[in-house]
Amino acid sequence: MKKENLYNYILGIADNSLILGQRMGELCGHGPSLETDIACTNISLDLFGQVRSYFQYASKIAGDGRTEDDIAMLRKEREYKNVLLVEQPNTDFAYTLGRQFLFDVYHLAFLKELQKSTDLTLSAIANKCVKEVSYHERFSSDWIKRLGDGTEESKQKMQEAINDLWTYTDELFHQTDADKAMVAEGIGVDVTKLKENYYSDVSQVLEKATLQVPVSKYFQKGGKQGIHTEHLGYLLSDLQYMQRTYPNMEW
Amino acid sequence: MSEEQIRSLERQFDERISRDEKIEPKDWMPEKYRKTHIRQMSQHAHSEIVGMLPEGNWITRAPSLRRKVALLAKVQDEAGHGLYLYSATETLGISRDEMYEQLHTGKAKYSSIFNYPTITWADMGAIGWLVDGAAIINQVPLCNTSYGPYARAMIRVCKEESFHQRQGFEIMMKLANGTPEQKDMAQDALNRWWWPSLMMLGPTDDVSVHTEQSMKWKLKRKSNDDLRQQFIDQTVPQAELIGLTIPDPDLKWNEERGSYDFGEIDWDEFWQVVKGHGPMNKERMKARVGAWERGEWVRDAAMAHAEKKRYRSEKKAV
Amino acid sequence: MSTKNWPLWEIFVRSKNGLEHRHCGSLHAADSDMALENARDVYTRRNEGVSIWVVESKHITASNPENNGELFEPAQDKVYRHPTFYDLPDEVKHM
Numbered sequence: 001m002k003k004e005n006l007y008n009y010i011l012g013i014a015d016n017s018l019i020l021g022q023r024m025g026e027l028c029g030h031g032p033s034l035e036t037d038i039a040c041t042n043i044s045l046d047l048f049g050q051v052r053s054y055f056q057y058a059s060k061i062a063g064d065g066r067t068e069d070d071i072a073m074l075r076k077e078r079e080y081k082n083v084l085l086v087e088q089p090n091t092d093f094a095y096t097l098g099r100q101f102l103f104d105v106y107h108l109a110f111l112k113e114l115q116k117s118t119d120l121t122l123s124a125i126a127n128k129c130v131k132e133v134s135y136h137e138r139f140s141s142d143w144i145k146r147l148g149d150g151t152e153e154s155k156q157k158m159q160e161a162i163n164d165l166w167t168y169t170d171e172l173f174h175q176t177d178a179d180k181a182m183v184a185e186g187i188g189v190d191v192t193k194l195k196e197n198y199y200s201d202v203s204q205v206l207e208k209a210t211l212q213v214p215v216s217k218y219f220q221k222g223g224k225q226g227i228h229t230e231h232l233g234y235l236l237s238d239l240q241y242m243q244r245t246y247p248n249m250e251w
Numbered sequence: 252m253s254e255e256q257i258r259s260l261e262r263q264f265d266e267r268i269s270r271d272e273k274i275e276p277k278d279w280m281p282e283k284y285r286k287t288h289i290r291q292m293s294q295h296a297h298s299e300i301v302g303m304l305p306e307g308n309w310i311t312r313a314p315s316l317r318r319k320v321a322l323l324a325k326v327q328d329e330a331g332h333g334l335y336l337y338s339a340t341e342t343l344g345i346s347r348d349e350m351y352e353q354l355h356t357g358k359a360k361y362s363s364i365f366n367y368p369t370i371t372w373a374d375m376g377a378i379g380w381l382v383d384g385a386a387i388i389n390q391v392p393l394c395n396t397s398y399g400p401y402a403r404a405m406i407r408v409c410k411e412e413s414f415h416q417r418q419g420f421e422i423m424m425k426l427a428n429g430t431p432e433q434k435d436m437a438q439d440a441l442n443r444w445w446w447p448s449l450m451m452l453g454p455t456d457d458v459s460v461h462t463e464q465s466m467k468w469k470l471k472r473k474s475n476d477d478l479r480q481q482f483i484d485q486t487v488p489q490a491e492l493i494g495l496t497i498p499d500p501d502l503k504w505n506e507e508r509g510s511y512d513f514g515e516i517d518w519d520e521f522w523q524v525v526k527g528h529g530p531m532n533k534e535r536m537k538a539r540v541g542a543w544e545r546g547e548w549v550r551d552a553a554m555a556h557a558e559k560k561r562y563r564s565e566k567k568a569v
Numbered sequence: 570m571s572t573k574n575w576p577l578w579e580i581f582v583r584s585k586n587g588l589e590h591r592h593c594g595s596l597h598a599a600d601s602d603m604a605l606e607n608a609r610d611v612y613t614r615r616n617e618g619v620s621i622w623v624v625e626s627k628h629i630t631a632s633n634p635e636n637n638g639e640l641f642e643p644a645q646d647k648v649y650r651h652p653t654f655y656d657l658p659d660e661v662k663h664m
Binding site for chain 2: 022025026028029030031032033034035036037038041042044045048049051052055068069072073092093145146147149150151153154157235238239241242243246249250251
């Protein structure tokens with residue numbers, strides 16, 4: 001493939017939205033209130049909309065007949081490049097919102113940079129996504145504050161979720177080979193530069209939420225290289241079920 | 252109020268409705284009108300949110316991204332419709348939590364169709380095409396019902412639902428025109444959903460209890476049997492168009508009536524499901540109650556947080 | 570059961586600039602910020618709005634239909650408030 005780095009770069013971005021969208025979609029019909037259920041589904045819909053834009057572009061770059069669905073649903077587990085954070089399960093609503101919040105703060109900062117990409121398709125996609133993700137970030141931050149500064153029980157649950165998910169935050173700022181190549185061409189975002197602001201933004205919200213900012217220095221990584229947690233396999237078996245069971249059909 | 256006064260008020264009330272005037276929340280209304288509306292409207296709302304479950308079952312497994320977003324949006328709409336209907340019912344002096352309580356304890360009913368399992372992808376097509384099709388036939392006349400908040404909620408619901416049935420039919424059409432395996436999947440779904448969809452339009456007129464009063468209050472504009480006939484007459488040609496067979500050997504066009512004759516419905520099955528012994532009744536309730544209970548600490552936290560915020564801003568103002 | 574349930578809010582949406590906010594329904598939320606967010610997610614999913622007002626339902630004071638006679642009927646015979654009450658020659662075209 002001529003533009004292999006660009007292709008891999010797009011997949012790295014899109015897989016985060018794909019896997020997080022799938023996780024949020026699981027909640028539809030099972031939220032803590034009707035209003036919250038509708039809100040979470042909106043986030044899922046935004047993310048899948050983004051995925052489609054990215055994969056349609058990736059499909060054009062690949063130019064080998066693979067469609068957006070082939071790219072989304074017919075890769076092997078090691079070929080998904082999402083960060084470990086987004087594949088973590090909906091253990092309870094604190095984990096769901098904690099995962100969303102820790103990703104949203106990164107996602108928003110990332111998209112703001114991607115808007116400046118010299119690749120016009122990517123910057124156009126980023127322009128659209130940045131509005132959606134600004135809302136996600138507002139929504140999840142508000143909920144972190146509610147649950148952190150709510151009841152004793154909610155504070156404890158929220159703190160536990162943040163502590164557990166914290167270990168997956170550092171990976172957001174790791175650069176892959178595709179990243180480095182794309183940064184050099186002015187197409188990609190240098191994620192290492194987002195790190196400092198990320199932790200200060202996240203800490204601000206956690207403090208407002210009367211939560212402790214975790215101090216652990218031990219972080220997990222591997223998602224960007226396709227080495228995932230055990231959770232991803234199950235998610236993929238749902239995501240891929242139809243395409244695997246009934247190959248080469250149109251739906 | 253004396254009995255005579257009440258009778259006179261009731262007479263005026265009925266006259267208002269027959270003049271096509273709308274009844275609004277603060278208007279005087281007979282107690283029976285209030286109760287009947289709470290029952291029907293909450294049942295309608297419950298059906299929307301329980302109805303999210305059979306389709307929600309396939310969101311993570313939808314076969315393409317396009318299908319996935321359409322299904323997500325559709326199931327989300329059902330949450331919205333439940334919400335509009337609960338809100339409209341709340342104007343009659345019952346809270347959403349009380350209605351949930353009635354649902355969770357089995358006191359309130361919801362549409363029995365949602366007690367059937369969704370076992371293949373084609374069921375998403377069959378539900379959209381048949382179940383939403385039958386629902387629309389029931390719902391469109393309600394846009395003009397006598398209780399204002401209900402009529403307004405239904406106008407919103409009907410406007411938004413127009414894509415649901417199309418979505419379902421498109422899924423079926425694609426399957427019916429697909430590989431033999433896909434076509435079998437579509438036919439199998441039609442076979443399983445056809446009869447429950449007919450049952451969904453309610454018991455036959457001779458055993459239906461609420462009809463006459465409901466007609467007067469415009470809660471119902473046509474009898475169950477008429478609605479069923481309308482549904483069959485409009486659906487059979489659609490099945491033919493995509494080459495699927497309605498699973499009823501007695502189905503045939505009656506030239507004289509200008510309608511289809513159809514076979515006997517298994518009403519024993521209908522009553523079994525209504526009474527709580529359908530294939531999925533228990534699971535559906537477990538899912539609803541589970542979501543509500545798991546959400547309790549979240550709802551409590553939000554209230555506690557709101558109170559803290561209010562307290563702080565009041566303290567600041569002093 | 571929760572001891573305290575989320576209160577009810579009335580939602581008003583302006584569909585585009587130049588038009589008034591219109592009541593479109595209600596929903597439950599713990600506070601006004603959440604009510605705004607919920608209203609955005611529930612009532613503007615199809616691009617129905619450019620501005621939202623939320624008011625907690627308990628703050629609305631409504632007239633009582635029992636008083637409709639004294640409140641509204643006196644206005645019915647004040648025909649002189651309407652332009653058609655006044656006779657003008659046909660030659661006066663626009664007034």
